Amino acid sequence: MSAITYLEAIRLAQQKALQEDPRVFIYGQDIGGFGGAFKATKNLAKEFPGRVLDAPISEDAMVGLAIGAAVEGMRPIIEMQFADFSTCGFNQIVNQAATLHYRTGTSCPLVVRLPSGGTPGGGPFHSQSMEAIYAHYPGLIVMTPATVEDAYTMLLEAVALDDPVIFCEHKFLYYHLKADKLPDTVLPFGKARIARQGRDATVVAYSAMVHEALAAAEELTHDGYDIEVVDLRTVRPIDTDTILASVARTGRLLVVGEAWPWGGVAAEVIARVATEGFGLLDAPPQRLNAKETPVPYHPALWGTHRPTASSVANSLRQLLEL
Amino acid sequence: MLLICWELPYYKTMTLGKVSAFEGLPATKPSPEVTRENARRAYRIMLEARILEEKLAVLYRSGKIVGGVFLGRGQEALSVSLGIHLRRGDVYAPLIRDQAGRMAFGDTILDTLRTYLGSSLGSMRGRDGNIHRGRPSEGYHAMISHLGAMVSTVCGGLMAKRFRGETGAVGGTCIGEGGTSTGSFHEGMNLAGVEKLPIVVVVANNQFSYSTPNDRQFACSDLLARAEGYGVRGRRAVGNDLMDCLGVIGEAVSAARSGEGPQLVVADLLRLVGHGEHDDATYIPASMKESPLGKDCLDLARTTLLEKGWLTGEEADEWRKIVEKEVEETSSKVLREPVPDPSEEDWNAFSCLDSQQHLLHQGERQ
Numbered sequence: 118m119s120a121i122t123y124l125e126a127i128r129l130a131q132q133k134a135l136q137e138d139p140r141v142f143i144y145g146q147d148i149g150g151f152g153g154a155f156k157a158t159k160n161l162a163k164e165f166p167g168r169v170l171d172a173p174i175s176e177d178a179m180v181g182l183a184i185g186a187a188v189e190g191m192r193p194i195i196e197m198q199f200a201d202f203s204t205c206g207f208n209q210i211v212n213q214a215a216t217l218h219y220r221t222g223t224s225c226p227l228v229v230r231l232p233s234g235g236t237p238g239g240g241p242f243h244s245q246s247m248e249a250i251y252a253h254y255p256g257l258i259v260m261t262p263a264t265v266e267d268a269y270t271m272l273l274e275a276v277a278l279d280d281p282v283i284f285c286e287h288k289f290l291y292y293h294l295k296a297d298k299l300p301d302t303v304l305p306f307g308k309a310r311i312a313r314q315g316r317d318a319t320v321v322a323y324s325a326m327v328h329e330a331l332a333a334a335e336e337l338t339h340d341g342y343d344i345e346v347v348d349l350r351t352v353r354p355i356d357t358d359t360i361l362a363s364v365a366r367t368g369r370l371l372v373v374g375e376a377w378p379w380g381g382v383a384a385e386v387i388a389r390v391a392t393e394g395f396g397l398l399d400a401p402p403q404r405l406n407a408k409e410t411p412v413p414y415h416p417a418l419w420g421t422h423r424p425t426a427s428s429v430a431n432s433l434r435q436l437l438e439l
Numbered sequence: 440m441l442l443i444c445w446e447l448p449y450y451k452t453m454t455l456g457k458v459s460a461f462e463g464l465p466a467t468k469p470s471p472e473v474t475r476e477n478a479r480r481a482y483r484i485m486l487e488a489r490i491l492e493e494k495l496a497v498l499y500r501s502g503k504i505v506g507g508v509f510l511g512r513g514q515e516a517l518s519v520s521l522g523i524h525l526r527r528g529d530v531y532a533p534l535i536r537d538q539a540g541r542m543a544f545g546d547t548i549l550d551t552l553r554t555y556l557g558s559s560l561g562s563m564r565g566r567d568g569n570i571h572r573g574r575p576s577e578g579y580h581a582m583i584s585h586l587g588a589m590v591s592t593v594c595g596g597l598m599a600k601r602f603r604g605e606t607g608a609v610g611g612t613c614i615g616e617g618g619t620s621t622g623s624f625h626e627g628m629n630l631a632g633v634e635k636l637p638i639v640v641v642v643a644n645n646q647f648s649y650s651t652p653n654d655r656q657f658a659c660s661d662l663l664a665r666a667e668g669y670g671v672r673g674r675r676a677v678g679n680d681l682m683d684c685l686g687v688i689g690e691a692v693s694a695a696r697s698g699e700g701p702q703l704v705v706a707d708l709l710r711l712v713g714h715g716e717h718d719d720a721t722y723i724p725a726s727m728k729e730s731p732l733g734k735d736c737l738d739l740a741r742t743t744l745l746e747k748g749w750l751t752g753e754e755a756d757e758w759r760k761i762v763e764k765e766v767e768e769t770s771s772k773v774l775r776e777p778v779p780d781p782s783e784e785d786w787n788a789f790s791c792l793d794s795q796q797h798l799l800h801q802g803e804r805q
């Protein structure tokens with residue numbers, strides 16, 4: 118088999134879900150014959166007639182439709198054209214999907230796929246990382262796969278779960294990441310993964326930032342440091358145990374996220390480590406996030422706005438000197 | 440600052456020699472009837488938009504523009520007809536395919552190129568790009584991508600004028616037929632109807648929303664029927680016929696200006712390019728391209744103007760040459776301009792903390 122991209126893994130997971138579960142259907146703008154803005158549903162409309170449908174530009178109604186169908190026992194997948202446009206369906210996601218099980222005892226098994234994160238020239242409305250916003254709401258599972266393997270297995274898992282899942286797939290990884298084959302086994306749901314073992318400091322990251330963290334860790338080997346990288350995989354639920362175990366080994370923590378820092382995933386990780394593992398820390402825990410402005414258009418600004426391998430490496434050097 | 444931005448298009452039309460309607464800054468724009476002057480000016484702007492957009496496509500293909508390029512080819516007649524009937528003091532919120540309308544309202548070749556190329560001298564300073572540009576404090580709103588969002592924003596501008604007792608201003612905005620499916624659009628239209636605001640909303644029904652044909656977008660046979668549901672006046676224009684667009688939209692703007700309330704204009708046409716320059720639009724059937732919808736509004740306008748004796752072939756060719764030269768020269772100039780330097784940014788999103796306000800209009804001074 119030729120190399121499988123992160124994007125193709127998402128397409129193949131949807132294909133498998135459609136094949137194996139008659140309750141699955143996909144609804145989203147331009148996803149039918151056109152195969153989606155990014156081609157994540159290429160050929161699926163032809164292969165599964167009537168189950169991969171073009172939606173009008175009506176995000177609120179698209180999510181509402183998914184909720185109603187989920188209540189009836191279907192397993193809808195909603196593709197947002199860009200994560201940024203999910204704000205137009207925000208009310209249905211956070212007030213209806215997220216609250217349904219708690220209020221009524223009826224589950225709401227749906228997946229909202231969010232093509233997330235920045236790319237050069239994307240600008241303020243085609244670049245956002247929205248995991249923290251959705252993770253804020255009890256009742257929503259938020260997945261942020263960083264690898265081709267996870268993109269595949271976690272999307273299948275998302276479809277199988279009985280709760281609404283916000284699936285944050287990173288556009289920057291779509292074509293860049295490749296794997297030779299797809300796994301048959303899945304890591305346990307909600308479990309973080311040690312992406313790289315080390316003893317001097319822990320970097321907690323997720324989605325595209327895992328790769329920036331790994332590159333920074335590699336860079337720091339030249340300084341004689343051995344950095345551990347934890348890939349959260351899902352940001353809600355969050356695997357505090359794996360994080361604490363890593364910090365217990367290293368004594369130092371840097372959390373990296375592409376979203377804004379305010380009330381974000383990095384803040385949550387640090388709050389948990391500070392409250393539950395204060396004694397494990399040899400230095401104040403640090404975070405590195407996007408700068409606190411909208412995501413800028415010009416690639417020169419964008420490249421500084423988001424954390425990169427070199428800014429992660431700088432933060433690590435500072436942390437190691439504390 | 441304000442004056443410079445606004446004087447520019449009038450100044451340019453005056454240099455055409457034969458256009459004499461604009462002696463200095465006009466108090467009002469031309470009357471809505473299709474006059475020789477506004478038809479000539481509209482055609483000239485369409486030509487500028489077309490040639491500029493062709494350059495944008497070239498810059499995109501050569502990797503100079505990063506991200507995306509979304510063009511209005513085939514929609515210039517409709518677009519220009521709204522921009523040209525608005526005037527200083529009005530509120531204008533153009534959308535994706537409105538290069539022509541933007542230029543009629545006062546935007547320039549220079550600032551368009553600066554925005555696409557991310558020049559730090561442009562109005563958006565590299566912070567936002569391409570079609571996401573404007574000067575809100577001058578009534579020229581900078582669209583967000585989320586379709587439908589600008590209708591209510593324009594309503595707000597008009598409410599402010601009403602609160603202050605200012606009369607005679609009009610708001611104009613455009614949207615594709617796909618964008619009419621958003622909750623924002625419905626809410627904005629309904630609100631405009633309730634408040635009886637002087638807004639003109641132009642729907643460019645180009646039959647596709649990206650790849651999605653109209654039968655997957657809405658079930659009503661005619662979008663114009665929605666006007667009644669919103670309690671607003673509906674009008675139809677022939678989207679690729681400049682004379683018709685100028686007349687219909689001109690009347691809509693006059694009606695709104697004279698207190699007749701919101702106006703919805705629906706026009707059928709085709710975009711003669713992909714959704715963006717990355718898209719070959721193979722989903723548009725050949726039969727549709729060959730139908731009257733697929734006729735190029737720029738060619739049609741030229742023919743009509745020549746037939747009416749409002750323009751000569753030599754003039755049209757001369758204009759093309761002048762515009763091509765201006766686009767080329769401006770492009771070379773902008774390519775040499777400074778791009779934003781991350782180390783000089785204040786990385787601040789708050790007005791109350793802004794230390795770089797003074798840079799905002801720097802570009803205009805140069």
Ligand SMILES: Cc1ncc(C[n+]2csc(CCOP(=O)(O)OP(=O)(O)O)c2C)c(N)n1
Binds near residue numbers: 146585616621649
């Ligand atoms: C709320 C929202 N959802 C999705 C998109 C992504 N999107 C950008 S343009 C577009 C198609 C727009 O079609 P239409 O309104 O008909 O305008 P046209 O492109 O045909 O001019 C879509 C779906 C968006 N911009 N806003």
Ligand SMILES: [Mg+2]
Binds near residue numbers: 615647
């Ligand atoms: Mg359209």
